Amino acid sequence: MNPPTHEVPPLHLPGRSWWLLAASALLFAITLTVGLLAKLYGSPGPDLAWDEGMVPGRTTAQTGASLALDALFSPAGNVIIVLLGCLVLMFAFRRPLTALAFGSLVSVGWLSSETGKLLVTRLRPPAAATHALIVEAGNDSFPSGHTAFAASLAWALVLVLARTRTQRTITALGGAVLAAAVGLSRLYLGVHYPSDVIGSLLISTAGILLWLPLWNNLIEPRLRRAALIRELAGTERSRQP
DSSP states (O other), rough: OOGGGGSOOOOSOOOTTHHHHHHHHHHHHHHHHHHHHHHOOOOTTHHHHHHHHHHTTTOHHHHHHHHHHHHSSHHHHHHHHHHHHHHHHIISOOOHHHHHHHHHHHHHHHHHHHHHHHHHOOOOOOOOHHTOOSSOSSSSOOSOOOHOOOOOOOHHHHIIOOOOOHHHHHHHHHHHHHHHHHHHHHHTTOOOHHHHHHHHHHHHHHHHHHHHHHIIIIHHHHHOOOOHHHHHHHHHHHHOO
């Protein structure tokens, strides 16, 4: 019999309870209701004043930072961030299970926002009113994909990579600042309503609440038994005499 010390150790991520599925469904329903009510009200929405209020105070530095966040958390940038994070965890640190948990958690939270866009189809704020600094047209305003990715990345850093209470506290604070900065940048650039940003935080969280019990109870136990995972983690070689 192989000694248990050669097995890939479990990650012990929080969120094993199946009740999280009900919480996720409720949060999805609340988020979509907010989005559909906002769409029903029409465009421009009642929260357009937030976007318009940022126009007079624009500065070169703020514009540069907002454009940088727009590029960094674009769909292409998001894919690069996830891939780089997974590759470093898998091959540099030899933690394939952690890499898969990290990548899947970020992806599920981010893609939840894409589901919201397809279901709600809310028009973007009128560019003439917001003096939009980038071109973002169409009916995919709710929720904000940029903000959803930033929030999902923060969740993954806290839940997967931070291991101690101090690390989780520091990471949570940093992640909250990042998500807030990205959300505000979307308003500053004039391409989202505040309700779009709030919706992205809610729906990405709903997606992660859905994923955690599935990962902990169904997916991770099977991955830990996979020969490829043991090989990438180095446990297969350690079993050789």
